[in-house]
Amino acid sequence: MKKFTITAAGASILAAAAIGLAGGAAAAGGADATVNGLQSEGYSVSFNKTPSANLTQCAITNVTKDSASVANPTAYVDIACPDGC
Structure with a gap:
């Protein structure tokens, strides 16, 4: 039982680290918040493709x-939008 608990805890830590790394590019609140933040830092924003939905989605x-x-x-x-919006 101890081995399972340690393994589960280790997996949880690795998953949290992966989410943290992936989330580094995005801010909470949708793509619009990230774009607004970049623009407030003085950057011009160029998308890899035309967004197919509102940036909040x-x-x-x-x-x-x-x-x-x-x-x-x-x-x-790089932006990912839901299909059909």
């Missing part, structure tokens, strides 16, 4: 910040 899967150009830094955003 979409999720950010990755953000790559290109700040090589100080005058016009760009954040490239």
Whole structure:
């Protein structure tokens, strides 16, 4: 029984770490919150594809910040939206 408890606890820790890493690109509150945050930091936002739904219904899967150009830094955003919206 102890081995199962330790294994379950270890799996829970690994799952929480994976979620934390995946969530680093997205802010709570939908893609709109992330986009607004990037824009408030001075980034122009460029999506990998045209969102098929309202940004509040979409999720950010990755953000790559290109700040090589100080005058016009760009954040490239990978977005996932539900189908049929």
